[in-house]
Amino acid sequence: MERIVEFMAMGGYGTYVWPAFGVVLAVMALLWFASMRGWRKSELDLRALRESRRQEEIAKE
Amino acid sequence: MKPLISIIARDLRLAVRQGGATLLALVFFVLTVTLFPLGVGPEPAILARIAPGVLWVAALLAAMLSLDRLFQSDFEDGSLEQLVLSGLPVGGVVLAKIIAHWMTTGFPLLLAAPFLAVLLNMNGEGFTALMLTMLIGTPALSLIGAIGAALTLTVRRGGVLLSLLVLPLYIPVLIFGVSAIDAAVHGLNAKPHLLLLAALTVACLPLCPWAAAAAVKLSLD
Amino acid sequence: MSMHYFANPTHFTRLAGRIQQWAGGLAAGLLIAGLYLALVVAPADYQQGETVRIMFVHVPSAWMALFCYSFLAVASAVALIWKHPLADMAAKASAPIGAGFTFLALVTGSLWGKPMWGTWWVWDARLTSVLILFFLYLGYMALWQAIEDSQKAAKAAAVLALVGAVNVPIIKFSVDWWNTLHQPASVLRMDGPAIHPSMLWPLLVMALAFKAYFVTLLLARMRMELNLRRIRALRLADRTS
Numbered sequence: 001m002e003r004i005v006e007f008m009a010m011g012g013y014g015t016y017v018w019p020a021f022g023v024v025l026a027v028m029a030l031l032w033f034a035s036m037r038g039w040r041k042s043e044l045d046l047r048a049l050r051e052s053r054r055q056e057e058i059a060k061e
Numbered sequence: 062m063k064p065l066i067s068i069i070a071r072d073l074r075l076a077v078r079q080g081g082a083t084l085l086a087l088v089f090f091v092l093t094v095t096l097f098p099l100g101v102g103p104e105p106a107i108l109a110r111i112a113p114g115v116l117w118v119a120a121l122l123a124a125m126l127s128l129d130r131l132f133q134s135d136f137e138d139g140s141l142e143q144l145v146l147s148g149l150p151v152g153g154v155v156l157a158k159i160i161a162h163w164m165t166t167g168f169p170l171l172l173a174a175p176f177l178a179v180l181l182n183m184n185g186e187g188f189t190a191l192m193l194t195m196l197i198g199t200p201a202l203s204l205i206g207a208i209g210a211a212l213t214l215t216v217r218r219g220g221v222l223l224s225l226l227v228l229p230l231y232i233p234v235l236i237f238g239v240s241a242i243d244a245a246v247h248g249l250n251a252k253p254h255l256l257l258l259a260a261l262t263v264a265c266l267p268l269c270p271w272a273a274a275a276a277v278k279l280s281l282d
Numbered sequence: 283m284s285m286h287y288f289a290n291p292t293h294f295t296r297l298a299g300r301i302q303q304w305a306g307g308l309a310a311g312l313l314i315a316g317l318y319l320a321l322v323v324a325p326a327d328y329q330q331g332e333t334v335r336i337m338f339v340h341v342p343s344a345w346m347a348l349f350c351y352s353f354l355a356v357a358s359a360v361a362l363i364w365k366h367p368l369a370d371m372a373a374k375a376s377a378p379i380g381a382g383f384t385f386l387a388l389v390t391g392s393l394w395g396k397p398m399w400g401t402w403w404v405w406d407a408r409l410t411s412v413l414i415l416f417f418l419y420l421g422y423m424a425l426w427q428a429i430e431d432s433q434k435a436a437k438a439a440a441v442l443a444l445v446g447a448v449n450v451p452i453i454k455f456s457v458d459w460w461n462t463l464h465q466p467a468s469v470l471r472m473d474g475p476a477i478h479p480s481m482l483w484p485l486l487v488m489a490l491a492f493k494a495y496f497v498t499l500l501l502a503r504m505r506m507e508l509n510l511r512r513i514r515a516l517r518l519a520d521r522t523s
Contacts, residue, residue, distance in 0.1 A: 007322075011332040013397055020336040020393040021321070024343065024386050028495060031382045039502040042509035049516050208445055212438045216428040225424055226442060229417040230449050233456035240463055257459070261452070272445050279437045 072161030167199030190245035211276035312491035350380025355447035375503035407461035
């Protein structure tokens with residue numbers, strides 16, 4: 001327990017070290033999820049559009 | 062050469078006929094500078110200390126605000142397209158328009174600067190340097206700004222975007238301009254600063270019209 | 283297999299998917315290892331104490347800020363010269379990642395500066411240049427946003443990226459020049475003492491983690507861009523038929 005407290009304190013600089021690592025991880029995670037979600041959504045949209053196009057072709061025939 | 066001079070003459074004639082635009086940039090310049098004593102207080106020592114920076118920042122903003130005039134109206138009424146299609150080198154056309162722009166904004170700013178320097182209580186040693194930096198530096202403002210103006214031609218209400226694109230590119234002009242005046246004010250040699258500023262303007266002279274021409278062409282496609 | 287094979291968008295999608303997965307896993311693994319090394323293994327500096335740990339995220343962020351801009355500029359040059367659509371997409375995809383790292387370099391630099399310099403911000407040459415780089419990224423992304431026609435936007439953005447790339451060294455030089463005139467107020471330089479090997483490892487692992495992260499996101503964003511263009515093309519075909 002004491003070691004954890006000591007680790008978190010970072011020699012008295014915990015208020016600077018932890019926010020620095022926190023903001024880095026937060027921004028990287030945010031950018032990661034935004035990019036992945038955008039990519040997945042585009043993939044689904046494209047697939048749906050192609051599927052509907054195929055249905056139309058079949059309906060025409 | 063002759064068609065380019067006629068482009069400059071035409072732009073100057075238009076500017077004189079409209080009149081307002083040139084005057085507006087000048088009034089903006091004077092007004093911005095006037096705000097500083099009101100903002101930071103009238104102590105002559107402080108004003109003298111910040112005078113070179115204030116004058117240059119205000120000149121930067123005034124030049125930037127007048128940039129939309131550079132191509133926009135010609136783009137809208139189709140005369141820019143005609144000029145580009147006329148077979149003249151596009152870079153040359155752009156350079157001619159830049160020169161006209163400088164004559165209607167940079168040059169008036171240059172003339173107004175010493176009077177504003179008096180208002181700001183600038184040290185007498187700095188006046189020659191101020192005029193020299195303005196003379197060498199304001200053409201660079203028109204040159205660099207032309208790229209931003211050309212890139213934002215097709216953007217509706219591109220004013221804010223234009224400032225975001227152009228102001229970071231203006232920073233070297235600001236730094237070398239102000240440092241030359243500061244050096245002169247403190248009785249130091251202003252020559253290295255002036256030479257750097259001159260090098261910047263000379264480097265801009267061929268590169269900026271070229272890049273701006275590429276941007277003009279792609280917005281006309 | 284020549285370069286043309288990969289330059290083909292369909293082949294690109296297939297290959298990119300595979301690389302993206304590998305790079306993503308690598309990024310996660312390296313990041314965890316790097317965090318462990320940086321926070322636990324690396325010793326505290328005798329002068330800067332535990333604050334030196336901020337360096338392990340600050341310096342790689344600053345490296346990435348510059349790296350992404352160089353990447354963006356090279357991709358833009360390729361796009362303008364060879365007119366390859368993938369180069370456009372690569373340039374567009376790298377901008378938000380670069381802007382993110384530039385922002386991180388600024389924030390972590392500020393968090394490091396407070397205990398070291400006693401203020402959140404000093405107009406130090408390096409911080410100032412990074413701030414200007416951040417504005418360049420913002421302008422680049424804003425230009426992409428502002429022009430509706432995506433082909434025109436691509437060309438305009440490429441011209442801007444190259445103009446910016448030519449300017450970056452000039453801006454850097456002018457800011458250094460300005461900084462030597464106004465003596466910096468800092469007592470301790472950011473680079474501090476020479477780097478001890480025990481600090482080099484966490485730094486390298488972190489830098490590699492950031493690179494792998496960049497590759498992962500770049501590919502994901504490029505594939506998204508490619509999909510969006512295909513969707514747009516399909517919709518356009520609808521309207522014309």
